[in-house]
Structure formats: structure tokens, C-alpha cells
Amino acid sequence: MATRPQIAAEKKKKIEITNKTRHPYQTNNATKLSHKVREIEIEREREMGSLLGDWPSFDPHNFSQLRPADPTAQPSKLTPVTYHPTHNRTIPPPNQVITTESKNILLRQFYQKSEEQLRPKTKRAASESLMPEHSCKQPRGLNSDA
């Protein structure tokens, strides 16, 4: 990452030099205008250069020999070999056949909440409006599980 600003700075320098050399020859408004347009262009190029430069590279050789396909040609078809596994390792290790916990999500929460409540017995549990409903459903859940 450290290299990118450097490259950008170098570019900037070059462009400035060209600007200076052109400057003294400006005379009329038209050239001034075109110069302005050019400056904007240069500005954009410079900005784009800094944005577009320094693309990440994992292996510099990748795509180095690739020539662009003829744009008028028909699109190509990549056809890899089709894989038909006949080995036994398509079956995962026995402990890696994953299922979802069978306990109902509501019951789990009730248990958790009740455990929390049981611990700090002295303090009134969080002043939730759910409380009355809670106390009614809790034993039922426990019974059904038993």
C-alpha cells in the first residue's frame, strides 16, 4: 500500500513540468480555454491514475501472456471436464453432518431467562412487561419438557 502515493506523486511532477513549458506561449482566450480544458483533463487523468494504479498482484505472471480476443469474434465457451465423484469421501466425517438444535427457540429463551432469574433471587428481575405472561408460561414449558 505504501507505494501508491509515491507513484502518484511522481506523475504529478511530470505533469507540472509540461504545464510550465506550455505556459509562456498562451496568448488569446481560445488557447486559454483549451488550456483550461486540458488542465481539467490532466487533473482527471492524474486523479484516475492515482485511483487506478497499483492493482494488487498475487502472482505477477498471471495473465501476463494473455492476448485480448478479437472483439468481433463470437464469445468463447470454457468447457472444463465434468466431475463425477465415485470416491467415498463425499460423505463427511460422522460428527460433521450438521443439524439444527431441536430445542424450540422460545423454550430456549424461557430457560435462559428463568435461569437468570433463579440466580439473583433477591433482586426483582428486569422490569419487563412480559413478566406475568412469563411466569405463567414457564412452568408449562418445564412440564412439557419433563
Next chain:
Amino acid sequence: MSVWNYVVTAHKPTNVTHSCVGNFTAPNQLNLIIAKCTRIEIHLLTPHGLQPMLDVPIYGRIATLELFRPHNEAQDFLFIATQRYKFCVLQWDAESSDLITRAMGDVSDRIGRPTDNGQIGIIDPDCRLIGLHLYDGLFKVIPFDNKGQLKEAFNIRLEELQVLDIKFLYGCSKPTIGVLYQDNKDARHVKTYEVSLKDKDFVEGPWSQSNLDNGAGLLIPVPLPLGGVIIIGEETIVYCSATAFKAIPIRPSIIRAYGRVDADGSRYLLSDHTGLLHLLVIIHEKERVTGLKIENLGETSVASTISYLDNAVVYVGSSYGDSQLIKLNLQPDEKGSYVEVLDRYVNLGPITDFCVVDLERQGQGQVVTCSGAYKDGSLRVVRNGIGINEQAAVELEGIKGLWSLKSSTDDPHDTFLVVSFITETRFLAMNMEDELEETEIEGFDAQTQTLYCQNAINDQLVQVTSNAVRLVSSTSRELLDQWNAPAGFSVNVATANASQVLLATGGGNLVYIEIRESKLVEVKHIQLEYEISCLDINPIGENSTHSSLAAVGMWTDISVRIFSLPGLELFKKENLGGEIIPRSVLLCAFEGVPYLLCALGDGHLFSFQLNISNGALGDRKKVSLGTQPISLRTFSSKDTTHVFAASDRPTVIYSSNKKLLYSNVNLKEVSHMCPFNTAAFPDSLAIAKEGELSIGTIDDIQKLHIRTIPLGEHARRICHQEKTRTFAICTLRAASTEDMETHFVRLLDDQSFDIISTYALDAYEYGCCVLSCSFAEDSNAYYCVGTAYVLPEENEPSKGRILIFAVEDGKLQLLAEKETKGAVYRLNSFNGKLLAAINQKIQLYKWVAREDGSHELQSECGHHGHILALYVQTRGDFIVVGDLMKSISLLVYKHEEGAIEELARDYNANWMTAVEILDDDVYLGAENNFNLFTVRKNSDAATDEERGRLEVVGEFHLGEFINCFRHGSLVMRLPDSDTGAIIPTVIFGTVNGVIGIVASLPHDQYLFLEKLQVNLVKVIKGVGGLSHEQWRSFNNEKKTVDARNFLDGDLIESFLDLSRVKMEEVSKTMGVPVEELCKRVEELTRLH
């Protein structure tokens, strides 16, 4: 009875839905992994570009695809989740080149409302858990333990019901998700939650952001050191983290695909709905984000996925157009684009409609599809087999042989074309004007038939005639030496290569001659017990001018023999069986594997693998290519050797993945062929056929050929008219300024595909269907177009038109129009009248002549009782209707009463996407949960109630969304081919760009193949441990039932890709020899 059906893919899916990049096959290799709905492809990045490694069928529609790196692993693992709630984790075993399943499972819940906005599957960047959002209000967690093993999954309640996107944030001490959601006032917000694995619950996260862009739809998590997320809206892009908030406006656009460029997350590629590629940059000073910047880079296909590969090369995967490999240039091109397209990859998806035509009139169907969407819309001509593009032709009757000769050994081009007739031989050569001109080769005998001709070493030419072998200098063209047949004998068959000649004279005499400098030397002579019918000494060893083997075909005992050269010792004798003599033998090598091909007089061909050192033959296979004698000849195309089998059904034999493949050539009958490579006609073939000699170039060698005709607009319906040799298409084009679309009917020439006429529809008027037909008392061909006025304020169109066009002087002329009270979804030609499906109604129109000679449509009768009658097929007086949500119903037209009545219906609630009539009693339907089913008319049932019900007789999960069925075939169908009677086939086209076949099999064949399928499932395992039975089970919101009366042709045909050992395993359990199985499966492959 068409109850027993066989479903097979002729063209695999090409719609790219997902892609990712990582070190999958080795730590030092970079791979691109692409998902094409039901398949994944693994590619390797190389200096020469993308190298395809593997195409992996997945028993499911891929919902998410992610690469991740568990702790202590050197390579990435691949996580795949399917739409039917299965998932698997795959690892590459480089040693055996196998995909190993590390984990798999079922993540479905018994209750739960499936998410509207698609399934989300994400992996914590620190590999602590996998998160899934599959049902509204639930977030499923699959935790990793500290060894990287997955543990039991659990659900967490998610308060936000309308989730648009969820992503894991980087650099959080506890796994943290960002949730982009919409509240019940349609405002959009982002919230963060920490996942507490201990409590199995959410804890309020570090930050939230409310009231975002109303079109916000995509979250991009930003890696450390910056962290946070980018929220992509339709009018703004926002960077958001616990400490920073930056926003920039953008030109209104819908951005659905992004690709991260830098590992530190400072640059991203974004693609919008018009295919514009943008670079989004996070401006930052060290770890502090100071702003965002977005730059337009140029145009690509509309992307569904973007993967930055390496060294400024990017993969753009598309659902709506061809996928592309692009390079990001530092300097803009003359159009101001920084994007350079390096390569394009065919995508037929979405196929919205297609027609089957025989443009070359050679008895073989071609499919012309409406493919792609929006600006990437195109027509694609899909043809099976290889095309010869004729460059030049001359009339010449009675050609008995063809050879090309060079004027010197090292000349890259051919000069002469030797054409042999029964009583003479003529020599043609290219003159200065690039014309074929008759010439002379002085040393050659022009007064007799030539049996063989060849360039020989040392700038010499060889000609074999019935009485002599002549050696001629190719420079002076003078005779150097001559070998004469013994008195009383004449040469019957002969062959040669650059240094050897082998010929047979009557009485089983086999003579071997070597070509030396200016000399022919008879080296060996043996006598065989029978007459010799054919010979070959094509060099396939290391020496390209000399063969150590000779192949000889015999009369009487119907055998092919391999002899050594120069000794002419018998290596191997193979009896072919039967009574048909071999007419052509050929030694050749495909992909480095030597073969012996032997063609019989009845159009059959044997292939054997050949051991060069001892002449042993193995892997005997027999196929039927035609009905007439075949002559075999090698030729090269793109530096690869292929074999041309000239017969009444010319075929190119080639090899792919070490498997011999046979491809039809688009010519009717070819008697002889030879390669003819000249400066004027490079890489061409000279072909003798039906009184004509032609020169043509050959298409790339592959099974299905696709020609693209870009339209730049979205084609939705297509129809061909034989009489005027035109296509009519309904298209739409988005206006550049507003949301308005303009719809057109366009007329195309069926040879050039040029648009020759256009009819613009009204504002808000959509072209819904197009039909070519003629009427009862008017045999002229018309195009009928059904339309709908789709007004923004209406839920269903209440107005439409039927337009009747004639093609006059290549122009569309509107002859009549009829206003309708709804959308005209479908038009059919029916009993010389026009049958229209208009909203809920089926309506029949007569074509009535007026006094002034013009015509008009007059309503005759109709039938109500559908939700929306979207798909209609007819047969005789029967009408089969596919309803929006009420499955299939059967109507009948009663002539006497002039009425249409319902006979029967299927009472299931299937949402139809296409219907087709298989035969009088059985109808095929496709519905929007990617299933296929068949229903049967119960006309013999006892009660009215039963007769009024269409019985479901077949069910199958295809995994593809079918838009269109058409009767027809992609291959030349000969009634006398091995399959016996012609198996009726229906072609279908899907959203993923699949072209497939439904073939109705005889019952005994169905039972045999069903047994084979059952046995194959045991041998060919599902990748990731996914079950084939579950995959193919019919499944919708209401029910899941096992597939029945449909066979999975893709699985059955993969039998041919199995190793011999595995084939034998299947053969053993089936109790059927391997050869028999191969033969029966190969027959099936010739259905498509």
C-alpha cells in the same frame, strides 16, 4: 403413451450467479470459482488466462457460494448452500484431484416463512461461525469449534422481518453482523448485532444508522484497518462505522454486484443495472476515513457478480449477457473507457422464448433463442454439429477420390487438388487469380483412376493407379520411378504416407513399397487368405513420415488386422462379426491416444484403442453414423487432428477429455473429403458431394454451436415464417432518459439476421406473443402479434390488441387489428382460426373476408374460468391451458355448437411457466418451483368426476425455470438409426440458459434406464454428500414427493465418463455387459 420421460441437458447453464477467488486447489494457486446455478466451475489463473479445471454438478440450486480459510489451514475451503436448505463445505484434495466433503447438513426449519429477498449465507471473517438468513425473523448460526470443526446449528430470533442484506463486520472481538432492513414504514436502516455464541442470542452491536437511502440494498463490509460498512443505495453511497459517517450522491442507479479490489478494502468495483462499471474508493488518512469517491470506468455486461482476479484483470459474471474477462487500464481508450474486454463467455440465459427451425433445410433442427436481457439482449442460433461454410463450388459428377498435394515438402500451402474419376484423373491448381484451374502433372497418369496420391519425402509425389505406382518429382513433375503391378493383377486398394506405400492386388496379395530418393523399392510381399477391402498406414508414432503399423480390412472373414512394417508380420486379428465388410480403416491419434477406426459398408463404425508397440486393440466400440459406406480421412483444425467420416450422414470424429465424440456436419451427403489449405482458402476442406466439388472452411470443433446476433435490446418473443424466410420478434428497448420502455415488432431475414422492417407499438403497449399462421380460407402467411397496454395504474392490463401483419416486399404491413379486453398472452393457430388467451379467457376468432376484399377478425366463441391463461397449446380440437396459478386444464372445441368447453383440469395449485402436449392424452407442465410434471387425461374413467380430473402421472425436480417448450430436435433423426422408432422429443429453454430435452421413451427402455439410474446413484456420488433422490424429488411450498416417471438423463449419460472399473461395477449389478450399457447410453446421447 408419453408417460415415461427422459430429461437431459443439451446445453448446460451459463447464467453466472456467484463467483469468488481464492487459493482453493493449492496454497500457491489462485482460483476463480464460478457458480452457474446448479453447477460450479473451478478455474486456475495462469499467465495465459483462465484455465478451466473442473465443472462440478451440484444437486441443488446454489444460493450462496463462499471461500473461507479455517484456522491452521493453508488453503481455502468452499462453502455452498442450496436453495432447498442443504449446505456443504468442500475441500480440494490435490493428490487425487477430488473434492472432499468436510461437512454438510440440512439447515431447514419445520416452520418459518422463506425470505422474500433471497437467502443469505455469510462466514465470519475470523471463522468463528457461519450465519444464514433463510426464514423471516430467524438468523441461523453454525458455530466453528477451535479446531475448525462445525458444531450443531441454532437459530436466533431476528427482530427485523424485512431484511435486505446481512454482512459480518471485520475486526470485531465478538462476531458482529450488520443488518440492512426495511421497517413497516418502508424506511431503511442498518443495525449491528453481536452474536453471543454462549447465550445463543444477539447482543446490541456497536452502532446503528437509521433512515438511509430508500433504495439501499447492498452492504459491503470493509476490512481492517478501516472497518465499518459501505451501504449502497440508489442515489447515495454511505460509509458507516462506529466512528465515521461519510456519504456521496451518485447518479440514480441500481447496484447489485460488487467486487473488492484491495485486501485493505480501500477500492471496490461496482456494476449497475445498465452495465456501467464504477470504482468506489475510500479516501482515508491512515485509519481515518475522510471521504468516498466514485469513478465511472466503462461498460461491461450487466454484472451479477464481480471478482477481481489478479494484475488488473477482473471477472464479470452476468445473468443477462455474456460473462467477461476484463482488464482495467491506466489510460482510457478513445471512447474514454478504462475497461478492456479480454474475453467473453457465452451465456444463453435468460432464454425467454425460442423457435426450432431448419434454416439449411437438411432435416436437422436449429434453435433460435431470445437470450439475454436489456442492453445485452440477443438472438442465439444454437445448432448441433459442425458447419461447413462453403467458399466455392464447381459442378463435377462422378468423383471417386480427392487428394491435395503440395508443390514441395516444405510449402505451407497445398497447390494441387487431385480429383479421380472412374476412367481418368484430373489435376486442379490455384492460379494467380485464386481460381481453381485444370493443370497437368506430367509424370502422373491422367488416363486412369487414381487410387491414392501423396506428397512424399525429398520433394516427390506418389500416385497409385490400378496398374502402377508412380514416383514423380514435385519440382520438375517428371516421372522418377515406377512400380508395375504383376501381369494379370491389378491394384485394388492402396494407401501411402510420405515414405511408404501399401497396396493390395487381387488374390489377397499385400505389397509393401518404400519410397527412397528417386526410387520405389518393393520391400515385402505376402499373400493373405482372403481379398483385402481397405488399408491404412497413417503414421501415428513419433516419426511423422513413417509408420511401423499397417491396418488391413478383409473380405470374407470380416476382420481387421494389424501388421508390423516393414516385416508385414501379423500382430493382431480382430473379427468384426456380422456380414458387412469393412470399407475404410484409419490409424489415428487423438489427444495423444492412438486409435484404430474401422468403418463398415452399412454406415457403422468401430473404434478401438491401439497399442502402438504390439498392435493390441482394446476398448472396442461400435456406433452407427449413417446407412451408406463410410470413408475416413484425417484433417487438422487449429492444430488438432480430427477425422472426417464421409457418408450419407457426414460426421466429424474428435476427442474431448479422451473420449471420442461424433458431430454431425451440416451437409447432406459427402462421398469424399480432403484437407485443402491454400493461401486463398486457408484451413479449408475440399468436399465431393452430389455432383459437386466444393471448398469450405469448418467451424470450431465442438458439439453445440452458438452464433450470437446482438440486438442491443431485449427480445422476448420469436417466431419463424417459412414462406417468407423471415423471423418476427417482439422486443423492448429502454429509453435513455426516463423509465419508459418502447416495444417493437421487428422483422428479420432468416439468413442474414438483418432487421428488415420494424413496427413500433404504442406507448405502454407490450408485445406479448407472436405467431405465424394462415387461415381456413386464406392460405397466405401472416404474423399475428398479441399485445397488452400495461398502464402504471392498473394491476392487470384491461386492454390489448391483436395485430395481423403480412410480409410484403420485405416489409411488415398491418392488415387488421382487433382490440381485446385484456393482455393477449398467447396466440395459436386453431382449426384455420385464431385462438387467443386474453387475461382469464380463451377466445376464438374467425378470419372473415369483407366485401372490399380485406379481412377482419371476428369473435366466434370463448371460454372463461382461468386466473390468467398464460400458456396455450392445441392439438386437433383440444386446447391445453397453463394457468398462472391453477395448473393445467384441458378444453375442447365443439364444432357443431361453436363452443369451447372444459373437459378436465388438474386441481393442484401449480404456478405454471410453460405447457406442452406430449400426445393425445399426456401433457407436460413446468412450474415456478423449478419442477416438471405430466398429467394424463382419464377419458376411460368410470365417473364424470374422474373424467374431469387430469391425473398427475409424472413428477420431477428439474432445478431450472422453464420459459418455453417446443416440439423438435437438435439432431438429425433417422428412422433407421439404432434407436429404432423415432423417440419423440420436446426441447425446453430456461432462465439459466439451459437448453434441454424431454424424450418420451418406450416403457421397456424406461424400465431398463430406471434400473441403470438406481445403480448409478450408488456409484456416482453427490458432490458435498448431497442426495440425488432428494434433489430430484418434486418440491413446492405444499409438498415434496419422490420423482416418478422421469429419468435424470444427465446422471445416466455420465455413465460414459466413468472409469472402466466403475463401469464394470455397474454392469455387474445390472447383469448387463459394459458394451451393451455403453451402446444404450450412447444412443441416448444422440438424442441431443
